[in-house]
Amino acid sequence: MREAGTSGLRDFGCVAIDYLLVDAGSATPGYTSIADSGRKITREFCPSCGSPLFTRAETLPDSVFLKTGSVDEPEQIEPNCQIWTRRAVPWVYIDEKLPCFPEGCPSRPEGPQD
Structure with missing residues (x-):
């Protein structure tokens, strides 16, 4: 986590990709790295401001790990x-x-x- 630019704290929710709607107007840029498991993970960001949006895990292709700070009402989570x-x-x-x-x-x- 610290390699991702945090102090070790992150909050996220696992969401089925069918329920994900990104209203960015373009593809979300990202980078892929190797997780502790040896599998690939890809972190994706807002193309306008660079805020982290979600992470995709190679082993869960039908889900994303959505950063709760990227949703409109994070207090609902x-x-x-x-x-x-x-x-x-x-x-x-x-x-x-x-x-x-x-x-x-x-x-x-x-x-x-x-």
């Missing part, structure tokens, strides 16, 4: 788990009322594991 807690910096709050996974979520082992 509630977390249901925390992943990669092993990599959290010391000051990160880990809500232990939610399922926590030190690595990627076992139900989606090939998610955006960067």
